[in-house]
Amino acid sequence: MSAARFDAQNPVKIKHPEWSKNATIYQINIRHFSKKGTLAAAQTHLTRLQELEVDIVWLMPINKIGKKNKKGTLGSPYAVQDYYSVNPEFGDINSLKNFVVAAHKLGLKVILDWVANHTAWDSVLMQEHPEWFLKDWNGEYRSTPWHDWEDIVELNYHIPELREYMLNAMQYWVREVGVDGFRCDVAGFVPTDFWNMVRSELDKIKPVFMLAEWEDRDLHEKAFDMTYGWRWNETMHRIASGSANVNDLCVYYACNEKAFPKDSMRMLFVSNHDKNAWEGTEYEQFGDALDATIVLSVISEGMPMIYNGQEAGNKKRLAFFGKDLIEWQEHRYTDFYRDLFFLKKKNTALWNAHWGARMIKVGNDCPQEVFSFVRQNSKDKV
Numbered sequence: 001m002s003a004a005r006f007d008a009q010n011p012v013k014i015k016h017p018e019w020s021k022n023a024t025i026y027q028i029n030i031r032h033f034s035k036k037g038t039l040a041a042a043q044t045h046l047t048r049l050q051e052l053e054v055d056i057v058w059l060m061p062i063n064k065i066g067k068k069n070k071k072g073t074l075g076s077p078y079a080v081q082d083y084y085s086v087n088p089e090f091g092d093i094n095s096l097k098n099f100v101v102a103a104h105k106l107g108l109k110v111i112l113d114w115v116a117n118h119t120a121w122d123s124v125l126m127q128e129h130p131e132w133f134l135k136d137w138n139g140e141y142r143s144t145p146w147h148d149w150e151d152i153v154e155l156n157y158h159i160p161e162l163r164e165y166m167l168n169a170m171q172y173w174v175r176e177v178g179v180d181g182f183r184c185d186v187a188g189f190v191p192t193d194f195w196n197m198v199r200s201e202l203d204k205i206k207p208v209f210m211l212a213e214w215e216d217r218d219l220h221e222k223a224f225d226m227t228y229g230w231r232w233n234e235t236m237h238r239i240a241s242g243s244a245n246v247n248d249l250c251v252y253y254a255c256n257e258k259a260f261p262k263d264s265m266r267m268l269f270v271s272n273h274d275k276n277a278w279e280g281t282e283y284e285q286f287g288d289a290l291d292a293t294i295v296l297s298v299i300s301e302g303m304p305m306i307y308n309g310q311e312a313g314n315k316k317r318l319a320f321f322g323k324d325l326i327e328w329q330e331h332r333y334t335d336f337y338r339d340l341f342f343l344k345k346k347n348t349a350l351w352n353a354h355w356g357a358r359m360i361k362v363g364n365d366c367p368q369e370v371f372s373f374v375r376q377n378s379k380d381k382v
Contacts (some may be wrong), residue, residue, distance in 0.1 A: 009308035011217070011220070011221060011263070012056070012220055012221060012261045012262040012263040013221055013222045014199060014203075014211075014220075014221075014222055014223070014224075014225065015203075015207070016225050016263075016265070017109075017180075017207040017208070017209055017225075018207075019055065019109060020055075020056075020209055020225060020265070020352060020353075021351050021352055021353070021355040022055075022240040022344060022345045022348075022350070022351045022352060022355070023055035023056050023058075023109075023301060023303060023352065024053060024054055024055050024056070024304050024341050024344065025054070025055070025056040025058055025211075025267065025304070025305045025306075025309075026049055026052075026054040026056070026057055026058065026304070026305070026306045027043055027058045027060065027152035027272060027273065027302045027305060027306070027308055028058065028059050028060065028308060029059060029060050029273055029307075029308045029309045029318065030042055030059060030060060030062070030090050031060075031074065031077070031089070031323060031324075032308060032309075032311075032318050032323070032324050032325060032326055033045070033209055033308060033326065035325060037089060037090070037207045038049070038089070038090050038092055038095065039062070039086075039090045039091040039095040039096055039098075039099045039322065040095055040099075041100070042059075042099065043098065043099045043103075044100050045286060046099075046102055046103055046106055046108060047106060050106045050107065050108060051107065052306075052311060052334065052337060052338050053337075053338055053340065053341030053342050053344075053345060054108065054306070054341070055107075055108060055109060055131045056108070056109070056110075056111060056180075056209065057103055057108055057109070057110050058111050058112075058183050058211070058305075059099075059110065059111070059112055059113060059249050060077050060111060060112065060113045060273065060382055061077040061078060061080060061087075061092055061112070061113045061114075061115055061185075061313075062087055062096060062106060062113075063077075063080045063081065063083060063085050063086065063087060063115075064080070064081040064082045064084060064085040064086070064087050064088070065077060065079055065080070065081055065087060065120065066079045066080070066081040066119070066120020066121060066122045066123055066151065066152075067081075067120075067122060067232065068120065068121040068122040069120075069121050069150055069151045070151055070153050070207055070321075071150075071212070071321045072319070072320070072321020073321065073322040073323070074089070074321060074322050074323065075120075075151065075166060075321060076151055076152075076320065076321060077115075078115050078118075078152070078234065079118075079119070079120040079121075079151045079152050079161060079277075080115050080119050080120060080123060080215070081119070081120045081122060081123050081124065082123065082124045082148075083124075083166070083169040084124075084169060084172060093177070093382070096177055097177055097178070097282065100177055100178045101178070104178070107328075108178040109177050109181070109209065110178075110180055111179060111180055111181040111182055111183055111209060111211065112173055112179050112181075112182055112183070113182070113183050113185060114170060114182040114183065114184050114185065114189075115185045116155070116184060116185070116190050116194075117144065117154065117155065117185065117186050117190050118143070118144060118149070118153060118154045118155055118219070119152065119153060119155065120151065120152060120153075120313075121141075121151070121152070121153050123153075125155075125162075125165075125191050126141075129161070129162070129165075129195060129252050130179070131159070131264075131278055132138040132154075132155060132156055132159050132161070132165075133153050133154065133155055133156060134154045134155065134156045134161045134347040137336055141153050142154055144186075144189065154308075155367075157190055157191050157194055160187070163194055163197070166198075166218055167197065167198055167201055170182065170198060170202065171201065171202065171205060173356070174202055174205050174206065174208060175205050176260070177273055179207055180206075180208060180224075181202075181209035181210050181211070182208070182210055182211070183211040183212075183213065184210065184211065184212050184213060184224075185213055186213055186214070187212035187213055187214040187219060187224070188212070188214035188219075189225075192216075192219060192223065195210075195212075195219065195222075195223035195224065196221075196222040196223045198223070199222060199223045200222070209225050209226075209266065210223060210224045210225050210226070211225065211226045211227075211228075212224040212226070212227045212228070213228055214227055214228060215227055215228055215229070215230055215231065216258045217259055217261065217264070220260065220261055220263075220264040225264075225265055225353075226264070226266065226267050226303060227260075227263035227264070227265075227266060227267070228266070228267050228269075229266040229267055229268045229302055230276070231252055231255070232252055232256075232297075232302065233268075233269060233270070233275070235248045235249055235251075235252045236249075236270075236286065236289070236293045236296070237285050237286065239289065240285065240286040240287055240288075240290075241287075245369065246367075246368060246369060246370065246371040247367065247368055249371050250308045250361065250371075253300070253359060253361075253373075255360075256301060257301075257358065262353070262354055262358070264355040265302065265303050265352050265353050266301065266302040266306050267302060267303050268296075268297040268298075268300065268302035268303065268304055268305065268306040269297065269304070269307065270282040270286060270290065270294055271285070271299060271307045271310055272305070273307065273308070273318075273320070275307075276307060276308075276317055276318055277317060277318060277319070277320040278320075280317065281311065281314070281315055281316065281317060283315055285335075294333075294336065294337070295317055295340065296371075298340040298341065298343070298344055298350070299340070299343070299344070299375070299382055300359060300373075300375075301358070301359055301375075302352075303352050304340070304341070304344070306337060308326065309326035309327075309328070310333065310337075311331065311333050311337050312326065312327065312328050312329050312330075312331050312333070312334065313329065313331035313332075313333050314326050314327060347380045347382060348377060348379050348380045349375040349376055349377050349379075349380040349381055349382055350375060350380075350382060356375070356377075357375040357377045357380075358374055358375065359373045359374070359375055360373060360374050360375070360376075361373055362374055
């Protein structure tokens with residue numbers, strides 16, 4: 001972390017949208033969310049999500065997917081072919097506009113998944129601006145090194161024209177479609193000064209919400225409202241699997257309080273598209289500790305997230321590169337999440353960033369088995 005660049009007195013320079021103060025977030029994988037797999041079909045769930053006390057709907061990438069070197073039958077949504085397009089599997093630009101309008105009428109916000117680090121091999125940019133891409137030691141275009149991402153080719157952010165193009169594309173979706181921000185894929189693989197510039201320019205259109213798939217406090221200074229709580233999830237998994245005790249949570253929360261600004265948000269999740277597809281469902285990850293893990297994700301410092309059918313008790317690892325269906329059903333987790341999210345909204349001590357109260361450790365006589373804390377302000381207490 002770059003301490004020299006970080007202003008300890010006033011570390012967060014951005015202003016979070018007022019509506020994010022007690023918000024919760026829901027991730028939709030459009031491909032799996034309904035039998036039709038379209039934006040119009042997903043739109044029929046919006047009232048249900050509102051009743052679940054969800055505030056932010058995060059749509060996984062909605063752009064056309066490249067065909068060259070694609071994985072599986074349908075390809076990865078993170079191999080973008082055209083940043084100005086809507087994947088025809090999902091509908092068209094009007095389908096997305098209708099989705100956003102319907103969400104806004106219900107008081108929901110919509111953020112798009114944005115893949116700035118790379119494109120598909122047959123992307124519009126590769127065809128029109130091959131000089132905007134990185135090459136390896138042998139002079140060949142390259143995928144992101146050390147990963148098995150053979151279906152993508154990496155962009156070069158040393159090129160000013162690329163930065164301008166990417167900014168313009170992001171502005172298009174905010175200005176023309178009315179989306180409320182972005183979840184930015186592998187945000188740490190793209191220079192922070194680019195994100196700082198993007199946030200400043202997007203806020204000129206309207207207040208946006210930015211989520212980084214990364215863990216770095218410097219991203220909170222001028223670019224992102226929220227970063228991933230990867231280490232929180234990993235800590236809870238170790239405890240649930242018996243390889244750690246709850247003292248490890250003390251380590252996580254100590255780092256969260258000391259290394260991240262008070263006015264930052266961390267996203268806490270028991271599953272997401274990566275976890276579900278490659279490491280197992282939340283049932284596999286947490287077993288008998290799942291209920292406690294969900295509760296802690298809501299009442300501790302962070303914004304809780306639901307992934308794609310968790311509230312219906314979905315127990316499937318959803319195929320990432322093909323069609324797979326959530327088994328929608330009545331399930332106790334629907335009311336479980338609703339009640340917890342209702343508590344978060346009503347209890348001001350549980351609010352996000354500077355609006356909420358810090359966690360204070362409470363000692364007990366079983367410190368390796370019981371994790372206890374209080375969050376309290378002048379109005380509320382948990």
